[in-house]
Amino acid sequence: MDLRIAIIGHGAIAVHVRGKLAGLHVTEIAQIVRPGKESGEDAPPRISDLNDLPLHPDLVIDCGGHQALAQHGPVALALGIDVMTVSLGALADRQVEQSLKDAATKGGARLHLVSGAIGGLDALRGASTGAIIEVSYIGRKPPGGWHGSPAEAVLDLDALTEAATHFSGTAREAALAYPKNANVAAAVALAGIGLDQTQVQLIADPTVTENLHEVTAKGDFGTFTFTIAGNGLPQNPRSSSLAAMSIVAALAERQKQIGF
Template sequence: MAQIAMIGFGAVGQYAARALSGLPEIEGVSVLCRPGREEAARAALWPDIEIASSIETLSRQPDCVVDCGGHPALVAHGAAVLRNGIDLITVSIGALADDGLAERLEAAAREGGARLELVSGAVGAIDALAAARIGGLDSVRYTGRKPPAGWAGSAAEDRLDLASLTEAAVHFDGTAREAARLYPKNANVAATVALAGLGLDATKAVLIADPNASGNIHEVEAVGAFGRFTFQIEGKPLPDNPKSSALTAMSVVRAVRNRVSAIAV
């Protein structure tokens, strides 16, 4: 029986917390949140769930912590969780493009004897890409295509008049590291692809606003010693939040289930 702590209680966190609390292998679920947000967390989840503002103040040390709180949450809690010897699963992959964060988290994990696991999130083929890296990769390209409204509030607004687009337009063409830094709420997928393959600086990323796109479309192209593949997925959002990927939430649940199940796939 495992004790799980969640960081964050937005749409992805709520989905994961409720799904995990129903598993027979899970003994309990608790939540880490910012001070002053305790009642909001209880209202979003369930009244008697344990809420804390730090890993040290939980009444019981969890077996695993799951970060669904976004980049600031990983920065705020990640090192402390790992330093306390607790494995951490995160969806905030883009945060690792920030200067020094990946190194600080790795150092904390080594100090605590813990592990940071990056989930596949909104995209697939990450297992194939990571395997292909073993034999050597020549090139990896990620293309993210969304309707113009999907880029609202992002750096795309500085480059395009999103409201007047009549055809697809590229608003970013660069490295995955640059994409993750400029689009912290939109480019977790670019960072995930990069870290599974050639790295943040050698992975090409292209971001497109397309008025004809019916949803969020992610495409990964890779060439290497293994051969060549192209993977494309059009993801649906969670019903409670049109900006949150349903597959991201599902990938969190899968990652925890693989930790507690007798057979993992």
């Protein structure tokens, strides 16, 4: 039997994931949209309240962002439905983290954090079982990728001629201030030494066309630097294609575990 899922959102990441479902033995039973965007005509139906789900899905996939995860994640988990999310930075908000944990305990369900636009997290997890001296993350995107973020308050993004750092601080601070741009910072922090110990720098750079992510770790294990230059999704270039692809890979992995 196909895996039954409901997807939150219909932006760049959701569109990519939907396009891959047919090959994965996965059926979308509902799209979860903002209130006022529901319609009875579509298949699968659009709903804004998880209590209106037509069937019990095996999984809710959050492609909607921090607010969407905070709103729908606890409801799904408390109903006993696993949730997969790419919005890892939402966990930087302690209230959101607690409500997800409480709901998961109540419903006996799990929150699955996908790796998103970054890789190398397995190495970081291993490294973090020994003493770690430092984990740092540098996120570098073309200036357009920072529109709608706090970068706008400190930089004239459209007039930049050279790379400019607009944020230095912890992963928790980055994730809270940049909900659409610092989920990788949170992924690195959660795989490594935590949101308050991981150092983050965010850079607008007119000389690059990709979204560049650089992770450096130093500790008992040795040192490692991992860099990835991710192509943006056509519909939203600030989001790397790999973020959407990591959801597809996680779905394929889940299918393998249940025997497809």
